[in-house]
Amino acid sequence: MELFREWIVTIISIIIFVTFIEILLPNSNHRRYISVIIGLLIMFVILKPLLGFVKDGASLGEGILAASNQMEQQTLQNRVQQQQFSNNDMVLELYKQELKKQMSGRLEKQLGVLVHDIELDIEDKDQESFGSIKGIYIVLREDEDTVNNSSSGIQEINVNVTISSKNNNNIADESIMIGSRGEAIIDDFSSFYQVSRDNISVAILKSKN
Amino acid sequence: MEIFQIVAIAIVATVLSVLIKHQKPEIGIYISLVTGIVVFIFVVAKLQSVIEILNQLANKINIDDIYLSTILKIVGIAYIAEFGAQVCKDAGEGVIASKIEFAGKVLIMVMAVPILVSLMDLIINMVP
Numbered sequence: 298m299e300l301f302r303e304w305i306v307t308i309i310s311i312i313i314f315v316t317f318i319e320i321l322l323p324n325s326n327h328r329r330y331i332s333v334i335i336g337l338l339i340m341f342v343i344l345k346p347l348l349g350f351v352k353d354g355a356s357l358g359e360g361i362l363a364a365s366n367q368m369e370q371q372t373l374q375n376r377v378q379q380q381q382f383s384n385n386d387m388v389l390e391l392y393k394q395e396l397k398k399q400m401s402g403r404l405e406k407q408l409g410v411l412v413h414d415i416e417l418d419i420e421d422k423d424q425e426s427f428g429s430i431k432g433i434y435i436v437l438r439e440d441e442d443t444v445n446n447s448s449s450g451i452q453e454i455n456v457n458v459t460i461s462s463k464n465n466n467n468i469a470d471e472s473i474m475i476g477s478r479g480e481a482i483i484d485d486f487s488s489f490y491q492v493s494r495d496n497i498s499v500a501i502l503k504s505k506n
Numbered sequence: 507m508e509i510f511q512i513v514a515i516a517i518v519a520t521v522l523s524v525l526i527k528h529q530k531p532e533i534g535i536y537i538s539l540v541t542g543i544v545v546f547i548f549v550v551a552k553l554q555s556v557i558e559i560l561n562q563l564a565n566k567i568n569i570d571d572i573y574l575s576t577i578l579k580i581v582g583i584a585y586i587a588e589f590g591a592q593v594c595k596d597a598g599e600g601v602i603a604s605k606i607e608f609a610g611k612v613l614i615m616v617m618a619v620p621i622l623v624s625l626m627d628l629i630i631n632m633v634p
Contacts, residue, residue: 310567314560318577321556325591327584327610334580334618337625338573344628360624361572368619 304346311342385421392428393417400486404435408482411438413502432496433486439503508552512545535597542589576617583613 315335322328401412418432479499487494519541523534557578564574587610594603 307567310563311573314563314574315577317560318581321581323585323588325584325588326607327587327614330611330614330618331577331580331584334614334621335577337618337621338577341573341621341625341628344625344632347632360627361576361620364620364623368616 300346307342307345308339311339315339389419389421389428393419396430400433400435403485403489404437404482408478408485410478410482412436413438418496430490430492433490433492433498435482435486435497435499437499437501439501508548512548515544516541535593538596539593542593546589576621580614580617583610583617586610587613 315338318335322331396417397415400415404410404412413436415436416434417430418434420426420429420431482499483494483497486492486497519537523537526537527534560578561574564571587606591603591606591610594600594606
């Protein structure tokens, strides 16, 4: 009988409490959602003594706490995962930039060619070989002095100019590369960076003149 | 009576805002923002005492503290989201206001999910 009395008192108090809360609610779209949650809580309070018969006095609050803890944990895990992804991306980008800087320095100082751009293909999925270079695509710029010299030297050969005019301003194929120097670059990069010769390509960007 | 002070502040702010709106519309937004905060500060102390009394009431009867705190948190989220959305709407930024309302809804739903899960658990346990 005491249990029944307590149950009735709890239900009446929660209804008074909810009426009070309804006054406090702002007049917005959120009202509907809050009403739903309040409804759920009232259901909870009404069902609580029945749970006491089924389970020996198990607390519903614990269930709510456990569920909310699980959600918090999931949110935290998602955040950590996102952070790791963005960290990996940043590290990879920085690594690529440093490698490019090193490669263009090597090309310009040791081999004496002008670098237009270097594209790198880096392993980013496999954890064991993470960061290893899969391919290098080097685009060189034609040396202006050489161009001037050659243009003054071969002014009469008009045929060559008309044929090659198609390729002007395009990134030319490896075959156009100045033979021995291109091979030297590929040899040097292949031995220094441990990349297969097939995965290194060198092209030259022709200037307008 | 605080209501006189609040209404007086609100009327003065409205008059100022209307006067200034033609010359400098951006100042009108600042005025409405500051007025909102001032009114909120006036009321928050009273609200605090109401909430404390509700807490005492909940302690007397046999209600788990988690119900009350969840409901009060939800009401708080609704109020703050409403305040932010109204300020954005006043400034003519309806899109941002709707985003604030959306965030408020999501956060309210996040609070509701544990209750829903444990209610489901309870009902499933009760079914023989």
